[in-house]
Amino acid sequence: MSVVQFEAVGRTFRSGGAEVRALAGVTLQAERGELVAVMGASGSGKTTLLSIAGGLDRADSGRVRVLGEDLGRLSERRLARLRLTAVGFVFQELNLLAELTLEENVALPLEGAGTGRHAARSAARAALARVGLDGTGGRFPDEVSGGQQQRVAIARAVVGDRRLVLADEPTGSLDSDTGAEIMELLRQLCDNGTTVLLSTHNPANADFADRVVHLRDGTLDRIEERAPRTAREDVR
Numbered sequence: 001m002s003v004v005q006f007e008a009v010g011r012t013f014r015s016g017g018a019e020v021r022a023l024a025g026v027t028l029q030a031e032r033g034e035l036v037a038v039m040g041a042s043g044s045g046k047t048t049l050l051s052i053a054g055g056l057d058r059a060d061s062g063r064v065r066v067l068g069e070d071l072g073r074l075s076e077r078r079l080a081r082l083r084l085t086a087v088g089f090v091f092q093e094l095n096l097l098a099e100l101t102l103e104e105n106v107a108l109p110l111e112g113a114g115t116g117r118h119a120a121r122s123a124a125r126a127a128l129a130r131v132g133l134d135g136t137g138g139r140f141p142d143e144v145s146g147g148q149q150q151r152v153a154i155a156r157a158v159v160g161d162r163r164l165v166l167a168d169e170p171t172g173s174l175d176s177d178t179g180a181e182i183m184e185l186l187r188q189l190c191d192n193g194t195t196v197l198l199s200t201h202n203p204a205n206a207d208f209a210d211r212v213v214h215l216r217d218g219t220l221d222r223i224e225e226r227a228p229r230t231a232r233e234d235v236r
């Protein structure tokens, strides 16, 4: 079973009298442990694709399956549940809450999904350890670097073993060395079984991908299969 499967997916926005076809007949898939990079010029449909994969927006044609669920058939309530339990989001803007500690920030999605406070905090500490921030849970976002803040955002996306991470330009606000460290981390998560769908303008990020999907004006231009930079031998 693919983690994400798009079959001829379309999405058209209407604002005023104008219509914008953000996606037109896009077919792609991502399997367990794969990092799939979505590339394309500004406005080519990358964010729309990620939003639909994460159930934040709905396709208006075609079929989208996530972890075997046909998103078009899910009620808003079940879609929200899937978002809370199986899917994590990472954005260019970190969206960490300044008044909460790192551990509290990471625990938030679990607490939102109904996990008790103690279990959520303990899962948050485990997620922080997975991103190389063991022991930093009591600090506040403004006490750590931008790269560390992005690691916290990734911990928040994977906490509780979410199987799909949707990352929209996650290195966009970082310098290139820190960006490469974040890509190494995403690659490592994939090698341990997470699936990452990443939108990026940066060809260096695509070097970490198993597959690169090129969008042009909402259509699939081509798909490249890649041998990713990190060795795959350590796949569990």
Ligand SMILES: Nc1ncnc2c1ncn2[C@@H]1O[C@H](COP(=O)(O)OP(=O)(O)OP(=O)(O)O)[C@@H](O)[C@H]1O
Binding pocket: 013, 014, 015, 020, 021, 022, 040, 041, 042, 043, 044, 045, 046, 047, 048, 049
């Ligand atoms: N809510 C919306 N209402 C109207 N048009 C929209 C909406 N969301 C996206 N669009 C349009 O759909 C097209 C695709 O947008 P999208 O944000 O998916 O592109 P993108 O590849 O992510 O761009 P960028 O790299 O600049 O983030 C654009 O023409 C955009 O203006």
